[in-house]
Amino acid sequence: MTREKTDAQLLALLRSGLWGEAPRAELFDAATPWPALLHAARRQTVAGVVFAGVERLPAGLRPPREVALAWYADARRIAAASQRVDEVLGRVVARYRAAGLTPVLLKGQGVARLYREPQLRQPGDIDLYFGPSCARANAEAAGWEGVALHPATTYHRSFTWQGVTVENHRRYVDFYHPANRRAWAAIAARLPLTDGSVLALPGGGEVAVPSARMNALYLLLHLMHHFLQTGVGLRQVCDWACLLARHGRSLDGATLAADLRALGMLRPAAALARIVVDELGVPAGAVPAELLGAARGADVRLLLADILASGNFGHDTPQMRGFRRGAHLHNARNYAAALMRHARIFRLCPREVAAYPFVWLKKRRQGDEA
Numbered sequence: 001m002t003r004e005k006t007d008a009q010l011l012a013l014l015r016s017g018l019w020g021e022a023p024r025a026e027l028f029d030a031a032t033p034w035p036a037l038l039h040a041a042r043r044q045t046v047a048g049v050v051f052a053g054v055e056r057l058p059a060g061l062r063p064p065r066e067v068a069l070a071w072y073a074d075a076r077r078i079a080a081a082s083q084r085v086d087e088v089l090g091r092v093v094a095r096y097r098a099a100g101l102t103p104v105l106l107k108g109q110g111v112a113r114l115y116r117e118p119q120l121r122q123p124g125d126i127d128l129y130f131g132p133s134c135a136r137a138n139a140e141a142a143g144w145e146g147v148a149l150h151p152a153t154t155y156h157r158s159f160t161w162q163g164v165t166v167e168n169h170r171r172y173v174d175f176y177h178p179a180n181r182r183a184w185a186a187i188a189a190r191l192p193l194t195d196g197s198v199l200a201l202p203g204g205g206e207v208a209v210p211s212a213r214m215n216a217l218y219l220l221l222h223l224m225h226h227f228l229q230t231g232v233g234l235r236q237v238c239d240w241a242c243l244l245a246r247h248g249r250s251l252d253g254a255t256l257a258a259d260l261r262a263l264g265m266l267r268p269a270a271a272l273a274r275i276v277v278d279e280l281g282v283p284a285g286a287v288p289a290e291l292l293g294a295a296r297g298a299d300v301r302l303l304l305a306d307i308l309a310s311g312n313f314g315h316d317t318p319q320m321r322g323f324r325r326g327a328h329l330h331n332a333r334n335y336a337a338a339l340m341r342h343a344r345i346f347r348l349c350p351r352e353v354a355a356y357p358f359v360w361l362k363k364r365r366q367g368d369e370a
Helices: 003-019 034-043 047-054 065-098 108-112 131-142 178-190 212-229 234-250 253-262 266-278 297-310 328-345 350-366
Strands: 104-106 126-129 156-161 164-169 194-200 206-210
Touching (some): 003 034, 003 234, 034 047, 047 065, 065 108, 065 131, 065 164, 104 108, 108 126, 131 164, 178 350, 194 212, 206 212, 212 234, 212 297, 212 350, 234 266, 266 297, 297 328, 328 350
Parallel strands (some): 104 206
């Protein structure tokens, strides 16, 4: 069994789980490496959505009982965790609103509602944007019973409450290169984060979420931020795919492409657009033609290969294994791996790749994260 075929099987099952269509049965047979596929789905944090695709295979092509039971248990845990995060989100927002604070929910559970089966999207942290009110929000949360505060970073302050991590953001997008920061400031001044769109919360109430126009840009930029740092997995790609499938036809493709070009991100965005159409099954009509038309085949292959190799936020890659004081050989290997990867992806977003090492070193000296 080749790696290429295993990747094709994973993507076929993921595509099936996203949209409810039957997976390509011809890709599966008695030699299908089901334990490896389950491991890959877990690495990419899409085990729940992929399981929905597995269930749509003909009975004779499904995984053996022990793998199927383990996968089913994963799906149930993901659904329970999603419900738990939803419940805590409702309580957090209610407390902030009672204190006169009005956060905006970024990605996460707000994006999950764009999925055909929201409970199967593996949840993460709760990300709330407060902007200038972030310090006040942090002070408010510090007084809650049972809260565990985490060290502040350049972008946010996080804490764990009732078993869920919450990040209070004062910035929701950032860049490493000064030219990109200036370009983003101009875009953000023109394009408001919200437009009145809200998400209904458990137990009543609601929370503001970004507009579809901003989310099309923000989800992509957030994905690329992590892609540049250490890599990104299929869950973040699926988020953008579901956003486009739901709202893509209403977007101004020319403006989106112009904004991405100003940010030095049109080239990777175009490659990602091709991936969500060709590999994940988003209808071509739901993806701006200005992005699809700018895609280059070599870029598409590079980006897809990196996503499949990196997994969720690159957690299995050398550069995520840490740099330890005095461990010179260990550090040298990890630095070399990071530099080699950046050399490979340089052509996708050269300004950001070139600026990233300088910012990374500066943040490490300050004890912050890049």
